[in-house]
Amino acid sequence: xxxxxxxxxxxxxxxxxxxxxxxxxxxxxxxxxxxxxxxxxxxxxxxxxxxxxxxxxxxxxxxxxxxxxxxxxxxxxxxxxxxxxxxxxxxxxxxxxxxxxxxxxxxxxxxxxxxxxxxxxxxxxxxxxxxxxxxxxxxxxxxxxxxxxxxxxxxxxxxxxxxxxxxxxxxxxxxxxxxx
Numbered sequence: 402x403x404x405x406x407x408x409x410x411x412x413x414x415x416x417x418x419x420x421x422x423x424x425x426x427x428x429x430x431x432x433x434x435x436x437x438x439x440x441x442x443x444x445x446x447x448x449x450x451x452x453x454x455x456x457x458x459x460x461x462x463x464x465x466x467x468x469x470x471x472x473x474x475x476x477x478x479x480x481x482x483x484x485x486x487x488x489x490x491x492x493x494x495x496x497x498x499x500x501x502x503x504x505x506x507x508x509x510x511x512x513x514x515x516x517x518x519x520x521x522x523x524x525x526x527x528x529x530x531x532x533x534x535x536x537x538x539x540x541x542x543x544x545x546x547x548x549x550x551x552x553x554x555x556x557x558x559x560x561x562x563x564x565x566x567x568x569x570x571x572x573x574x575x576x577x578x579x580x581x
Contacts, residue, residue, distance in 0.1 A: 409446070410439060413459055416526055420460065423521035424467055426510050434470065438463040460526070461536045464518070508558045516551030523548055 417438060422431035441462050449458055509517060518537060522528045530548075534541045 406443060406446075409442060409455065409459075413456060414439070417459055417463055420521055420526060421463055421467070423506075423509060423525065424464070424514065424518050425470075430470065434463055434466050437466050441466070457532060457536060460522070460528075464536055505559070508555060511558060512551055512554055516547050516554060519544055519547040520551040520555065 414435065418431055418435045421434040421438075422428060425431050425434060438459055442459065446455075446458075449455060509520065512520065519533055522533045522536065523530075528536065530541050530544045533544045537544070
């Protein structure tokens with residue numbers, strides 16, 4: 402477990418930035434949110450009693466800073482107003498085309514913010530339902546519901562991206578491993 406300030410930055414910066422980008426939809430806001438999170442850590446991190454709580458504390462702090470940014474009326478493009486696309490699929494037996502990570506991230510950015518936050522924490526950061534519930538300060542049932550709905554919308558968007566036949570099967574969404 403990282404102990405020094407630089408160790409904390411080295412261990413968590415990239416994933417925190419990625420999460421910040423997934424909820425804000427902006428590289429600039431993601432950078433600001435990540436920097437602000439580490440600034441707060443520099444000021445208050447010593448108050449954390451257990452080094453095991455560091456990761457959760459950082460994500461919770463980043464999310465709270467995001468909420469402050471939104472409340473201040475900052476112009477974050479959250480894509481919340483987009484309507485869900487529920488096209489009908491006639492054949493679910495064909496395999497899903499492969500997608501690069503940039504395409505999947507772009508589709509993830511199109512999810513409603515409440516789904517995107519949960520899907521990002523679960524699949525990109527490998528948090529449990531309970532941890533996500535604590536970070537976002539929402540009930541576990543809400544986490545489960547938003548994750549299921551977010552996955553459903555993402556699957557539909559992934560199917561729609563395969564334009565030649567526009568008919569493909571559900572992909573199996575899996576958590577990212579520590580390696581990739």
